Amino acid sequence: MSDEEDDEIILSELETEDLVLQMHDDLYDGLREEIEEGVNILLERGWQPYDVLTKALVAGMTIVGNDFRDGILFVPEVLLAANAMKAGMAILKPLLAETGAPRMGKMVIGTVKGDIHDIGKNLVSMMMEGAGFEVVDLGINNPVEAYIEAAAREEADIVGMSALLTTTMPYMKVVIDAMVAQGIRDDYIVLVGGAPLNEEFGRAIGADAYCRDAAVAVETAKDFIARKHNQMAAG
């Protein structure tokens, strides 16, 4: 991949516009150290942390997510990209808090009661974090109360539920029904995923969306958060 390229690129010598494009490429290639360096350079050049996050990192991860969706990239490459993104985020996080920048959103996620599978949920967590979301991972085998308590405690925007078993996927409806009964269903965006699920199932149980894979989960989360912000602005 990289060996055919002899020209060493010095990030700090790039014009800002080129640097951002280079960072998109470096994210695509999962180059962690380069992303850290790029983030620091942009900050030194006076960029707002929020702009670094959205224009350099999130925009780059969007390209990664699109290529994953289109079957050009696969999970391993996406995870490397997400790791690089997280390294950049680690620098930005304290600065974002200081500057009071808008949050991307917060998600609590867990595998439902009765289900001990977690790899799909872990992938979603890693990619959501890679896209700049805060993620609280509840682990496996979560009863209704675990979701509802964590969502309230964390002031989450999104509740994510995962199931890999056909015997456990109906439990998602139990959680959603409990949220409805407590009058809190509309406080959250509810996303569901897992190998045996489909859109029809997501609709049938009253979720906001079924997410086919981790990249779709990120895109869907971004869409819903944007809509929520628009509603708040309009309201």
Place this chain on the structure above:
Amino acid sequence: MTDALSRLLASRDWLMADGATGTTLFNMGLQSGDAPELWNADHPDRIRALYRGAVEAGSDIFLTNTFGGTAARLKLHEAQGRVRELNRLGAELGREVADAAGRPVVVAGSMGPTGEIMAPMGPLTHDAAVEMFHEQAEGLKEGGADVLWVETISAPEEYRAAAEAAKRAGMPWVGTMSFDTAGRTMMGVTSANMVTLVGQLDHPPLAFGANCGVGASDLMRTVLGFTAMAPEIPVVAKGNAGIPKYVDGHIHYDGTPELMARYAVLARDAGARIIGGCCGTTPEHLKAMRAALENTPPGPRPTLEQIAAELGGFSSASDGTGETAEPRTRRRRRG
């Protein structure tokens, strides 16, 4: 050729493996969320009944109730200290049932994925994965498993780790992957990639193939992908009994015994040597599969159109083989 599976493969054109473990155990009262492996110690009669169900339906090979028997999985039930014991028990019960069958039946020690993501993408190193699989393999060996049966793997790194663990345990093994993402594994492996991977191992499996995934049609397409490359090692087809459907609050697999019987014959005609089911495949399905395999004369290699017509459509237009995805036009990168 001293192991039981090699002997059977040498004497027969096809072998029938078993069906679902999880589906059957849930029907016996396993609560979702509990570790099936604990039943090897707590409910040995139910595990014997599980194994017998497959043997009595005509399976030549059955898998032990040890799929989640690595320390990584048992840890979720705080049973990581019982790896050796639970795997040994699972295999011992299998040995008992197989030896009473009155015909050669292979006890295959099931080893499922660790569930962790391997380095460099995730935290699990090769050495740690080998160690976990090896610990499980030793328990299965001690309990009398004929062969180790690694299944539902999605990462090539994990497949290699399992191969090394089998070597370390001095055991023959079989290894299948789950092709559930548009014809590829979750980690992007195509059927052709897997044939290449298997060919590179210094402790190659006795057989390799596909299990689980998205239903019988997709699995058949993967099998055609394997056999198109004319691998020297026998191919395993272990597909789900159709696709799970959500009906009135319950889930059921839509594959009938008749459909699975057609699937079994098509899999054989596509070149698979070991044919079985996976999720949703009950002894009823297995009986129909066995009868069909015995009573249907070999046919021509099925086409994709024929598979779609007989078993249902595919989950994706392509299975990722023979594609040359346009690489993204990249800018320069540092060396």
